[in-house]
Amino acid sequence: MLVVNGLRANVGEKEILKGLNFTVAAGEIHAIMGPNGSGKSTLAHVLSGREGYTVTAGTATFNGQNLLTLEPEQRAQLGLFLAFQYPVELPGVNNTYFLKAALNSIRKSRGEAELDAVSFLRLIKEKLKILHLDDSLLKRAVNAGFSGGEKKRNEIFQMALLEPKLAILDETDSGLDIDALRVVADGVNALRSSERSMIVVTHYQRLLDYIQPDYVHVLAKGQIIRSGGKELALELEEKGYGWIDAEGQAA
C-alpha cells in the first residue's frame, strides 16, 4: 500500500529525514518511535503534504501512485488521513458543515454520489457513538475551544467518518490522560480492518499497549535504525532512548 524508498527531506537548509525505507502493506499497523527531534512528525507531514518541507531525494508511493507530487486534498481523496498532533482550531467554521464538505469531496473524487443531509446525519450520529462524543459537537466550530482530549477524539471521529485506507496518527497520545487514551485507542481499534493500514507515530510505548502494532520502527536523527516486531517497543520502554542515540552515532 505505502512504499517509502530513500526518502530525504529538509526544513529550510536543514536535513531532517536522511533516507527512509519502509513498506506498509494493507491491514498492517506500523509504529514509528523515536526521541524528540528524530523526524517522526516531519515524516507524517511530508507524507500528508504539508508546506514547509522539501523532499530532496527518494520516493513515496501509495497504491502505486507517486504521493509526493499531489496536493494535500488529493492525498486525502486517495484515502490518506493524518490525525494531527495539534488539531487546528477553526473558529466560525461549523463542524457539521466541515465534515460534510470533507466527506462529499472525497466521495465525489471517487465518483460516488454526494450524501444528502438525512443520510449524512444518520452516518455521523453512528460514528459519534464510537468515540463517545456528544451531539452538541456538531453545532460547535471545528476544534474551537475544545479540550485537549476532545480534540484528539474529534480527530479519530473524523477518521471513522472518512474511512481512510491509510491513517497516520501523529502523537495521538500526547496530552491525554489514561481514560482519554483508552477511548481514543478503542476508537482506533474499532477501525482496524484487513484493508486499512495505520502508521502510529509516538514517543512512548504506552499507546502501543492499547494499539498493538505489527511492526515497530525506531527513528533517530532522521534514519530508521532498528525495525522489529512489537517486542522492540517493550525493549525501548526498558532501556529508554539513550542506547539508541549511542547506536545512531555509531551507525
Next chain:
Amino acid sequence: MTGMISNGFSHWLTAAPDAHKQLFELELPTTKAEAWRYTSLKSLLEQNFTPAEDAANAIQSDDLNKILIPDLMSHRVVLINGRYVPELSALGDLPTGAQIGSLRAALASHSEMVRSQFNQYAFNSLFTALNTAGLNDGVAVLLNRAVVLKNPIELIHISIGANQPQVAQPRHLIVLGDGARATLIERYLSLDAAIYCTNAVIEIALGRDAVFRHERLQMESENAFHLTGLSLKQNANSHYLGVNIGLGARWSRTELVTNFAGEHAECDLQGLYLAGDGQLMDYHLDVTHAVPNCTSRENFRGILCGKGRAVFDGRVLVAKNAQKSDAAMSNNNLMLSEGAEVDTKPQLEINADDVKCSHGTTVGQIEPEKLFYLRSRGISAPLARRMLCLGFAGEIIHMLHEEVLRDYVAEHVGQRLEFSATGLS
C-alpha cells in the same frame, strides 16, 4: 464668495438655492480633514446627482416577491428612491402605542412628538445637512412606553435608476419609549445597475430600559454610492445592538455616532464588510461615554479582495468622571489579494481612571495551518479558503437574530467570495 456652489453639492437639492445658502457654505471635506483622511469625495463629486424621481409605480408586487426573504415575518415598509410606498408595504398588526409610517406624513400631521424629536439627535455634518435640506420622506417609528414588537420591522430601500445619476435622501426617526422593545432590519438594494446615491440619515432615541436591535444590510448595486449617518442617544439601562453588514456599493461611508445619556446603558456595534474590486467601504464609529457605568462594544470584521479598500476609524471617548466605563473595540481584517488596502485607526480618548478600555486590530491572511487542516481532510483549496473566510465572517453573521436572515447573508457573502475567486486562489 461663491458660497452657493462652493461645496459642489447644490444639485442634490431641488428647492431654491437661497434657502440653503448656509448649507453650501459648509466646507467640503478634503483628505486633510482627519475624518476624511483616507476617503476622497472625488468620485462622488464627479457624478452630477439630481434628486431622485418618484418611481413608486415602477415596481409591482411580483417584482417585490423576488426581493423578499422567504419566511421572514416582519412589519414591512418599502421605500423606493427614499419615498414611503404604502402599496408595497405591509405593516400587519401593530400593538397599541406603536406607530410606523411615513416621516413626511408624521411631520405634516403636526404630531407634537415627531416635531419635538426630529433633527434633535443627528450629528453635524455636510451630509446630514444635505439630507435635512433635501428632506423628502422616510420612516418614523414611534413606540410608546413598554410597547414590545414581537416581529421585526423591515425597511426595504429600493433604488430605481434613471438616465441621470440620482440621489435619494431617506430620513428615519426612531423613538422608543421607556421599556419598549423592537427589532429593525434595514436593507438597501437596487434593481438595476444605474448610478445613484443613497444619503440616509437615521436618528434613534432609546428611553430608559428600552431594547433595540438594529440589523443593517447594505447590498446596493456595484455602481451605487452609499452614505449613512446614524445617531443614537441612549437613556439609562437601554440596550442597543447594531449589526452592520456591508457588501454592496462601489463607494460607501457609514458613520455611527453614539451618546450615552443615562447610566448602565449598553451599546454593541458589530460589523462585517466585504470590499471587492473597485469597492471602498468606509466606517466611522464615534462612541462617547459621557456618563459613568456604561458599556460599549465595537467589533468589526473585514474581508478585502481584488483591489478593494476599507477604512475603519473608530473612536471611544470617555469623558471626565465617566467612571466604570467599559469599552472594547476590535477590528480584524483578512487581506486576500494584491492591490487591496486597509486603513484602520482605532482610537481611545480616556479622561477617567477607573475604566476598562481596550482595542485590538489585526490585518492578516488565511492561516496556512488552517488551510492545510481542511485540505488534509480532502477539501479543495478554493473551497477551504471560502470556508475559512465564511468562518471569519460567520462570527458577525451569527449576531443576526433570524436564521433566515443569517442564511441569506451567508449565501451572499459566499457568492461574493466565489466572485472574487481570482483574489482567493
Next chain:
Amino acid sequence: MTSTSAVDEIVKSEYEHGFTTEIVSDTFPPGLNEDVVRAISARKGEPTFMTEWRLKAYRHWLTMTEPEWAAVHYPKIDFQSISYFSAPKRSEDAPKSLDEIDPILLETYQKLGIPLEEQKVLAGIAVDAVFDSVSVATTFRKSLAEAGVIFCSISEAVHDYSDLIKQHLGSVVPHTDNYYACLNAAVFSDGTFVYVPKGVRCPMELSTYFRINARNTGQFERTLIIAEEGAYVSYLEGCTAPQRDENQLHAAVVELIVMADAEIKYSTVQNWYPGDAQGKGGIYNFVTKRGDCRGDRAKISWTQVETGSAITWKYPSCLLRGEGAIGEFYSVAVTKGCQQADTGTKMIHIGKNTRSTIVSKGISAGKGQQTYRGLVRIGQRAEGARNHTQCDSLLIGDQCSANTVPYIEVKHPSANMEHEATTSKISDDQLFYCRSRGLTEEDAVSMIVNGFCKEVFNELPMEFAVEAQKLLSISLEGAVG
C-alpha cells in the same frame, strides 16, 4: 484615602535636578532673521556650503506654519523673543582634557551623575557633554579613533568630515520635513556626530548629556549617526535641565543612517524641567527623530524614557527600506502635574520581510495629558512585512487623560499586523495586596509601575536601566502618602 494623597504627592514632588549653574554666557540678542542665521554660521566658522544650507532652510521655514494637530496646548511661541546662539565663554579654545574644563561645569555634571570620571570610563562610557550649544568635553575619542569610530560634535564634523556631512546631513530629515525640523536646520547650535565604519562594532557605549542652561536660549541640537555595513553602535542620550521660569523651546533633529547588516541602538532618558505645579515654566520639547534602514537586515532600535518637559512632541521613526530590515520602538512616558505629551512612532515598511515592534507604556498622573500617536504603514512592495504593537496606558487619579491614536495602513496581502491597546489603573486590590505583605504604599506603587514598564526597561543598556528606574521612582515619589 491614601491613594488620593498619593496622587497629590506626585504633583507636589520637586524637580530634583532643578539647580542653575552660574557661568558667563556669550549669547546673541533675541531675534531671528537671515543675518542671525549667517552670524551663527560665522561664529562657528562654517564653510560656505553650510551657510547656504542653513539659509535655504530658513527661507523655507518662513513659508511654513506651525503644526496644530498634536493634542497639546500652549501659548503661541514668539520666535523673535528667542536667542539663537549661546556658547560657554571658553568655547574658542576648546579643552583638551578634563583639567581644562570649567570646574563649575564639572560640578554640575557630578550633581547630575554624569560619568565623566575615570571610573565611569572604565565602565565603557565616553561622554560628549553639551553645555548649552557648544560641546565642551569629549573623552576617550582616542580609543574610539583606534577602532575607526568618529565621535565628535557636529560642528567639528562640519570642518573635519565635510564630505560625510555634505552627503548625509538632512538626507533622513530634510529641511522641508516639518516646521521645527526646518527651524533646526536653519539655526542648529551643535550636537553629535557618530560614524562607525564598515564591519566595526563600536567598542563602548556612546553617551551625550544635554543640559539647557542660559535664559532665553533655544536649544537646537542636531545629531547624525551613520553605521556602515555590518557596523554596530549603541548611543545613549540623557537630559536634565535647571529649574527656571520661562518656557524654553527645544527643537532637536536626530538622523540615523543604517546600512546593510548594521545596527543602531538609540536610547534616551529625558528629564527636563516639566514646569511647576501650576504648569508654569518647563521645556517645550519638539523633536524630530528618524532612522533610515537603507540596507538589507539593517536594524534600528529606539528606546525612550520620557519623564520631563512641559510639552513633548516626538515620534522616533524608522524607514524600513532594506529587505529584512527591523525597526523597534520601546517607550515609557510619564506625564504628571500639568505635563502634556504627544508621542509615538512611525514604522514605514517599504522592503520585503521587514519587521517592526512597538511597545509603548504611558503613565498619566495628576493633570497629565498623554497621547500615543503612531503610524504603521505597510507598502505595496513590503511582502511578508510584520508588525506587532502593544500600547498600554496607566492612569493614576481622575484628573489625567490618556489617548491612543494609532494609524494603520496596509497595502500588501501578505502583511501581518497586530495592534493591542489597554487602559488601566493601579487597583486598590493590588495596592492592598502589596501592603498586606508589608510594603509601604509608595514602594507598592513604584513596584507596580516598574513592573508595568519592565518590557521597555529591559531594552535599555544596564546603566541606563538603573537610572531610568530611579527616575521613574523619583517622578512618582510620594505617589503615596
